[in-house]
Amino acid sequence: MTPSLVVLTDFFAVTNRALSYAAGLAVPLDAQLVLLHVRYDGMPVPAGYGGQHTPRGERKTDRALLKLAAEQTVPTEVNVAEGFLPEALTEAVRRHHPLFMVLGRPSDATESAELFTSVVMDLLRHAPHPLLVVPPVGWDAFPPRRFLLAVDGEPFAFADQDHQEVVRRLLSATESTLDVVHVTDDTRARPADGVVLATVRANDLVNGFAESRLHEVYSPTIVGGVLEEAARQEADVLVLVARPHSLLGSLFHRSVTARLIQESPVPVLILPAGE
Template sequence: MTPSLLILTDFFRAADQALAYATNLAGPLGARLVLLHVRRDSLLDPEMFTGELSDLSKEATALALSRVADNLAVPVVVEIGHGRVAFAVADAVSRHHPLLVVLGRPDYSATPDQLVQTTALDILRTAPYPMLIVPHSVASNAMPRRVLLAVDGEDFTLGLHAGAIRQLVRMLGVELTVLHVAPDSAAAVSEEQVLNSVRRTGVEIDLPAPLHFRRTVATRPADGILQLAQSRDTDLVVLLARPRSFWGKLFHNSVTAEVLLHSTVPVLVLPTIA
C-alpha cells in the first residue's frame, strides 16, 4: 500500500507553507498526498472566532483545490470535508491511514495563549494521531535531518503508530538527539534510563548514527525545549503527547501545547499509549 500524508489546507499562508513542506517530504518517502479542505461552518470550530477561515463557495473551493493539485510534483488525492475539522480529519484518517497529519500553524503572536484554540490542539484532543505542525514562518522546506526528541525519562509506547514512525525516521535518515529537561541537576534521571525509554520503542532501529543525548536544566520543561529548538542545529522537534495532556483542565499549560504554539521549527507530535 502506498504511504500517504494527509494535508489540511485552507489556502492561507500557513497552510501553503505546510503543503510545500509536506510535498518535499513525500518524495523520499514515496508517499502520495491527501489534500483535505474542510468547509468550517460549525459553531464548535475552535478557530471560528480567533482564526482566519476561508469563505469560498463549494464550487470555488473545488476549483482552488484542483489548481493546487495540478501544480504538485507528487501524486495527490483531493477531498472536501464539512463541519468540525477534527471529525473530518478522523474520517479521512480512517480511510487513508496516513503516516502523518500535516497542518500549518498561523501567526498567533498577537493572541494570548489562553485565547488560542488551535485546530492542532482540537485534533489531538478529539482524535489523537501523529501530527506534523509547520509554523507559518518556516523559511526552508529542506528535509529535516537533525531531529530533537524531547522525553521525560518515563517509559512510553507508540502503539499502532510505532511502525510508521520508524519508517519515517529511517527513510529520512535523520540524526536523532534525545533531549531530557530536568528541573534541577539533582532531580535528573540517568542518561541511560532516558535513552533506554527510547530504545525500547525501536524508533532508532536502522538509523545511520547512534542516538545522541542532551540534557538541560529548566524550571519549565517547555522553556528548555524551545531554547534548544531555536538553535541552528535543530530542524525538527518531536514531542510525546501522553493521554493526560489531552484531558487535563490545564491543557494549555501543558508542554505539548506551549511548544506547539511557540516553536520556530516544525513539531512532530506523537500520541503515546502510556
C-alpha cells in the first residue's frame, strides 16, 4: 500500500504553505497526499466556502479542493467529511493509514493561536496519531536535515509501533540526523548519568544512537531551553512525545506542549505516547 500524508485544509494561505511542505516530504517518502476538509466545525473558514452549509457553497468547496489536488506534484486525493474534526480524523486514519497528519499553524495573533492550540490538543486526545504542525513563517530549510527530539528523562513508549517508524522513515528519506535535548529547569533536578540516554535508545528511533548527540541543558523554563537548543542546533524539525497523562512539571505536560506548538519557529512533529 502506498503510504499517505493527510493534510487538513481550510484554504487559508497558511494551510497552503503547510500543503507545500507536505508535498515536498511526500516525494522522498514516496507517499501520496490526502486533502481532508471537514465541513464547518466551529473553526473559522473563508467566506463562500460552504461555511453556511449551502449547496452552492459546498459545491464551490468541492471544486476548489479538486483543483488544489490537481495542482500538486504528487498523487493527491480529496476527502470531504461531515461532523466534528476528531471523528473525521479518526475515520481518515482508519481509511488511509497515513504516516502522519499535517496541519498549518495560523498567524501569531493571540486569539487564533490559542484556538489553534486548543484544536491540536483536542485532536491528540481524541485522535492520537502523529501530527506535523507547520508554522506560517520563520522556517526556510527544506528538505529538513536536522531533527531535534525533546525528552523529559522519563521512560516512554509510543502508542502504536507504527508511530515509532515515522521518525525512522523521515530520517532515512531526507538523509537527516537526530539529536536529543533534555532540559533541567529550576523545578527539575538533572537525572542520573545514562538515564536519559537509556530512554532514547529503548525506542530504537535510530540505529546506534550516539551519546554525543544528547544535549543536557539548563534553562529557567523548559520551553525556553528547548527552543534555545533548537536554535543552537539549527534544527529544521522539533519532535515532541505527547503523553496522554503527564505530571505537572513534565516536559510533555499539556501547557508545555501547547507553548512549544505555539512558539516553535520550525515545524513540530508530535508523536503520541502510550499509557
